[in-house]
Structures are given as C-alpha cells and as structure tokens.
Amino acid sequence: MKIAVVSILPEMFSIMFDYGVSSRAIKRGLVKLAVFNPRDFTRDLHRTVDSRPYGGGPGMIMTVEPLKKAVAAARNWVSESDTLVVYLSPQGHVLRHSEMKKSVKRQGLIMVAGRFEGVDERFIRLEVDEEWSIGDYILSGGELAAMVVSDAIIRLIPGALGHEDAAAQDSFSSGLLEHPQYARPTDVEGLKVPEVLLSGDHDRIRNWRLRQALIRTRSRRPDIFASLSLNEEQRDLIGMENNDR
DSSP states (O other), rough: OOEEEEEEEEEGHHHHHHSHHHHHHHHTOEEEEEEGGGGGGOTTTTOOOOETTTTTSSSSSHHHHHHHHHHHHHHHHHTTTTTTEEEEEEEEEEHHHHHHHHHTSSSSEEEEOOOOOOOOOHHHHOOOEEEEEESOOOOOSHHHHHHHHHHHHHTTTTTTSSSTTOOOOGTTSSSSSOOOOOOOSSSEEEEOOOOOGGSOHHHHHHHHHHHHHHHHHHHHHHHHHOOOOOOOHHHHHHHHHOOOO
16 A cells, blocks of 8 residues: 655654554565655745735635646656545544554555644545545644554555454444453552453453443443444443453
C-alpha cells in the first residue's frame, strides 16, 4: 500500500518514519509513505500557499494551485487506479474502525492536511473524493489527523504488528470495546487479577472476555451497543447474572 500526505509541514511526519509500528512496517516494505509539500509547487520567492479570504474575515486560506500540483505529484507517485483523495476536516465524515479496515484494502491513499483557516472550496470540488474527520474537535492543522489515520491503517496491514492476532483483538475490531487486560503481578494494592484468567481454562477465559467486552461496550458506548446485532451466545452472556471474579 502507498500512503501520500499533502502538507506544508513535512518534518512533522518524521515520527511515522522513525518510531513504532509505522516505522517497522515502512522498513519491512509493507507500506510506502511520502509527503508532498505544496510550497514546492509555488512560483514566487516566498513560496506562498495562502491568501486572504474573499468576503473578509480572519486568517488566511490555502489556495488552489499549489494544492492541485501537490496532489498531482502524489497521484503520480502512488500510480494506482483505486487511489482515494481525502481532505481531513472537522466538517468531514467521522471515521470508525470499519472504515479503516476498508481503507487498508486500497492500493493508494492521498490525504490532504489543511492549515490556517482551511482550503479554497474549489480545490475540494476539483480534487477531493471524500472529507474525513477523526472527531468533533478542532486541531491546528490536518497533520496530526493524517498521522492518526495512517497509524490506524498501517497497523491493520498483515505483518505490521508483532503478533498476527493482535489487531483482531483490539477495541472495535469485533464491533465491541476491548475486554479488561491484566499483567503481572497478580495483586496490586489489593486489586487482584480475576480468578478466571488464572484458571488455564481457555473456553472459560474466552467467555469471560467476551462478556466483559459486551458489558463495557453497553456501559461506555451505548451508541455502539445499540447498533449491534447480538448472536445467541452474546445474548446469553450479557444476560448472565453470575460474574466470574
């Protein structure tokens, strides 16, 4: 997979190349990541990529031409027919894990990170396929959002994580929040690891984890729980009154 980001702050993405899961995936050749700076496609001495908004108002707006040229360069680098161009914006569709699973199947993704007060609307109409948001809040620019989306996608690529089952057991991968996790020691200030996890009974442990995931989702994210279609096993587990401890 190839991921391209259009940003005037390419140095911010060094973290993706140098640290964590994304860095290992890039070094293993599982994914390619590149950043295209609109300033590299300007003609003036100051490498200007913004202008005052028509109609007045505070701040500056990113102009069409440098962004279009940066996207064209990104398209040429990705060179895949199913490439999607995304503008990261608080006005966009709020992403869920299911959409990350769809995105990882693509061969190419181009994300445009806006700055200042946003981008010229004509650029969105001419070049952008979809607008994405990572949440209902405002960031100083789209770079952090692009890194969040990149990380969420990269970790789903087969081989990117150390354990092949790790991604499948994460929160949201099954539609549920993840069950509680415990590590050594068994007792921390009187708080003990649930006995079932020490039993060695894999079926019992599996049922406990699934039930805890159901309970946690119902309690913390009732919106997600309400959208679930529970199977018979899940209905039986969530209806159980006896809770293993």
